[in-house]
Amino acid sequence: MNSRPLAGAVGEHLSPALSSAARFSPDLQLVLWLGAAPMLAACWLPWVLLRPNRLAAGEFLRLPPLDIGLGLLAALATALAGRFLPRAVPLLASFALSLGAWWLGSRSGAAVQGQAEFARASVSSGVWLWLLGAAMTVYGAGLVGRRLGGAQPYLAWLWLPAVVLMALIGHFASWSVVAEYRVQHDRFFQELGRHLYLILVALGLATLIGAPLAVWASRNARVSGVVLGVAGGVQTVPSLALLGLLIAPLSALANAVPALRAVGVSGIGVAPALTAMTLYALLPVLRNGVVALRGVLPGVLDAARGMGMTDNQRFWRVQLPLALPVWLSGIRQAAVMLVGVASVAQLIGAGGLGYFIFSGLQSGAADLILLGALPAALLAIVLDILLRGLETLLGRRLGRA
Template identity: 40%
Template sequence: MLFAVLGLASLALPFLTLRANRIVAGEGVMLWDSAEMAAVIPGSLALAAGIGLGLLSGPPLLRLGGSLLGLGGFVILLVEGAGTQLEGSGDLARVSPAAGAWCLLLVLMLLMADALSQLRPGPRSRAGLLALLLAALAALLWSGALSDLSVMREYASRTDAFRTAALRHVALALGSLGAAALIGFPLGILCHRNGSLRAATLPVLSFLQTIPSLAMFGIMIPILGWVAATYPAAQALGIAGIGFAPAFLALVLYSLLPVVANTVTGLAATPPATIEAARGMGMTGMQRLWRVELPLAMPVILAGLRIVLVQNIGLAVIAGLIGGGGFGSFVFQGLNQTATDLILLGALPTVVMALVAAIVMDILVDLTRRIPERQP
């Protein structure tokens, strides 16, 4: 019922926004005025049917199909509405989704998430469903059906810059994750073995987490600027007060606490009886670590990596303020120009990346928790 109320409330909000150019404020367009009735009626019926099926207490698969049907109607209304509104509006006119469209999309995504939570698919089923959804999204973008939307026009005029920003964003997020793993795993193992080291290390890493992200990036500027000025070899490697290096180092420092803490927690959760059994089999300490403790701790360790990856994808946006690149460069350019669509060009891919990363890491966590089948 909550989803139904939200869906009905969305109809009272503008579905599209028509602007004379990319900067000025525009006019809201209601859903029923957004396109010809030949497109509005079937799209609205698909939306209503999707939300209606989502409200049923029947099979979750039927509710999942309803959310997909609603998404199909939503896309039809968006595509047809954008094309209709741009007719005769001038070459500089822009059309973008308004509050009503975003609310409807949120309702449909919540209905899909609710149906999936009822279905409880296994990790491989979730991976297959994620691949299908990403393929459908890629096909929709590749088809050019959304090319009339203002955010896609921003993309069309910045295709090369977008690819460069995407590669830099991935490098910041995954690179800092890899560096934190290389440092954090051994440090976590040592902290597990040595209580004094653990008592000294975890508070320091916790303190680093309390520093606001913008302040952390700012602290890196004078430090690495001094390193680059003092050591020419460091400058030759690309280390400078602004750019990729300070953003990367700040993300690594933020990543250490989840990696180290989850490694310590996972290793500490190994049942003592299991360790004693391994010791009774004659395993050395290193063998127990690699064959018993780490495999049992892997779900907790991967959960820490999930936190780091999702966190770093979001924090990498702030790197745009210090010349680190990534999607944050579009976000802050848009803020400076009061261009909402340019902000969305950086924000939407970041959100998609974070969601996909979270789902993939959840799948990996579930796979490591599986108990192998007994062999006859």
């Protein structure tokens, strides 16, 4: 309490020193250069692979000389700004990432211009390298922005509306992945929906099963040993193997009990996929639950008992609210992991975005693979951000933050 005004005063004296620390901090400059290096290299690499159809061999197209100059300039400016003009870093990094996205659209558009209908313009190594580098500088810019304060951290996010705007005006329409999407429009949303369905149902089941088990395990060392041991064991089995292992018992079960077959239980399809995913999600839900419940300060629980709370009141009013933010981080881990496992579920006929990935692999169509892989990656990131936000919110509401 007493230290607060003191800390404020110290902070005020330090703020000029801090901004110079942002300018000269070697680690931040390293991040910016680590991002600029791939961008510089990307300028010389092929950007677009033009093919007469989705499977044929094609020719590589590079950036026009003027764009190469602009690219080199943008990459260098971002990295050098970290040394000489930190205030410009967030804006420059956002610009670099937006530039990559813009070129992705404009270069593939230029490539298919005047070509036959089946011609495909895939993006090539240059684009990936540029986007990777630009993303790294954006990350660095976020750190710089946070040290500078004010509106600076938000400037590092300017690329997001820029890219969304490009997507909305159809700037990426000529990109081969978007071309694939146009062909499979309905199927895409169907599989995306299936993917989400698998994740949410498995997560719900894992939470329903895991929560009471975690509560039990948090109170009993022997139970926690068994439960965490089994869940950890399941986790060591590769997802593909687990899906395969479930085929035999589940089909036997479906054969033995016709009623189960009637509700959709069989060796392949959604039922075994959900079973495997639920088993996978169980470990993070359980482990974090046990850690969170045990982590509540003993003094607080003792006080609750001493005040005259019954065991139930103590659990619901004190222990659970205090454990919830930590517990939720386990559910978040499970959700992100399930995005990946759900992609494999297609192998036993459960559908999901894996459908595009595996049909792309089978037919050697890289664009089709991306149509499955990119949304899956995005989904993982979005789920992570959403659940993290919920954690922070709960943490603040429940006095942990």
